[in-house]
Amino acid sequence: MGGSTNTIDLGRLGLSSGEGAKLTPAVALDAIELGGQRYTAPGQVADARLDVSRMTTGYALKLRFDTRLDGPCMRCLEPAGHELSIEAREVDQPGGGDDLRSPYLDGDELNVGSWARDALVLALPVQILCTDECRGLCSICGENLNENPEHAHEREPDPRWAKLSELRLD
Secondary structure, three states: OOOOEOOEEHHHHOOOOOOEEEEOOEEEOOOEEEOOEEEEOHHHEEEOEEEEEEEOOEEEEEEEEEEEEEEEOOOOOOEEEEEEEEEEEEEEOOOOOHHHOOOOEEOOEEOHHHHHHHHHHHHOOOOOOOOOOOOOEOOOOOOEOOOOOOOOOOOOOOHHHHHHHHOOOO
16 A cells, blocks of 8 residues: 555455455554653554454454654653554454444444554553663752762751751850
């Protein structure tokens, strides 16, 4: 397929019950915002592999793609990236209840763009870091602790002992 796509008409495949097809759509990936920070996939298009199997009443679908998300490290705000391999499955069987209905399929129209985005978000790590050993920023002054691991501040005196500082022993 040329260009990127967000929807695929599965009815045009002409599959009968028990038949399957393998497609390789280029899926447009929207930027993702986490914690007020923006993460994007380079080129913002993923070359996906889509397996479609026609059942008696509906479809079984499998979507796979690899991508990389780039954006700021969640600890130190330096550039960070994370490689992801996505694999998602959907079943759409009309009349089988809500558990067997895919929110991405409307009739024979598959919204592969929304499905890919949701699968990407579900596969994200808890934190996107520049390195696993990232020390983050100083909570007092904001200095990058990766660049200055010896950075420290003098501790504030305990307020319970504040009156002792007024004591004069002359």
